Amino acid sequence: MSDPQNPADPPASNVPPAPPAYGQPQTPPPAYGQPQSPPPGYGQPQYPAAPPPAYGPPADTAVPGRTLGIVAFILSFFVQLIALILGIVALVQSRKAGQKNGWALAAIIISSVLIVIGIIVLIIVFAVIVPAATAEFLRLCSEYGNGVHEIGGTTITLSGCP
Template sequence: MTDPQNPNDPPSSVPPAPPAYGQPPTGAPQAQPQYGGAPQYASAPPPSYAPPADAPVPGRTMGIIAFILSFFVQLIALILGIIALVQSRKAGAKNGWAVAAVIISVVLMVLGAILFFAVVIPLITYSSEVVQACQAVGFEGTVEVRGLTVDCSNANR
């Protein structure tokens, strides 16, 4: 082996001399020399790209709350469900509760709108027609509105 600091020296079979600070005990492994005086540490473990298996999914609790609210308060449940879904997707996790809350909220809101226009609006217009017909007869007797007979004497109370 040649000395890197003196390449012209012939290789020798004698091991290099121990460092100047002292002889290591016989039979003990020799320590590696430290350069620059900094201590040597083991390398850090590689970063983990996935959360631990038992870690909570971000937005899961909000997704469950949105699911429960989707049966009662659809607009709030829709907003909470979307927020929970976005949080879960940013963390790379799936959130079935939030997806279900969004779907149920949208379906129930559409059904509510259909029900409103199919039942409530015709009921309001029918009642206004009854009031107008009863006003015409002075709230006495009966009138016929849309093929139905209505007693106007009860309408004045």
């Protein structure tokens, strides 16, 4: 029998046909444990290795606790106790990562100062306003006594007068 594509070829005798060559010689895979050679480049250009990274950490490196520190800073003007707790947590997270966190530190300082100012104002309110209100109540009790009274167009109920 002759090959229909190549009629000039002599007939083969019990020899299997060779696989078609696609430009690369067929080599058997290396035996187990032997190093493999890298595949050929197939005509692609070889590029140089990437340059080394610049000095210092990249600009987009996330600092643990930074977002929490910013939230604590904003809250330090409105809800000081929560801001103080969040600021401390954010600062601890940043310190564990070896980073600085100015937002958390500012939140701690601002909320601490505002808490102290709030306590001072509260003490002043109780020291000045409560005795004044008590004095006014005692004056009204001594003048009008227990009961319902209309004073200055306002109905007032006095009870518990001494």
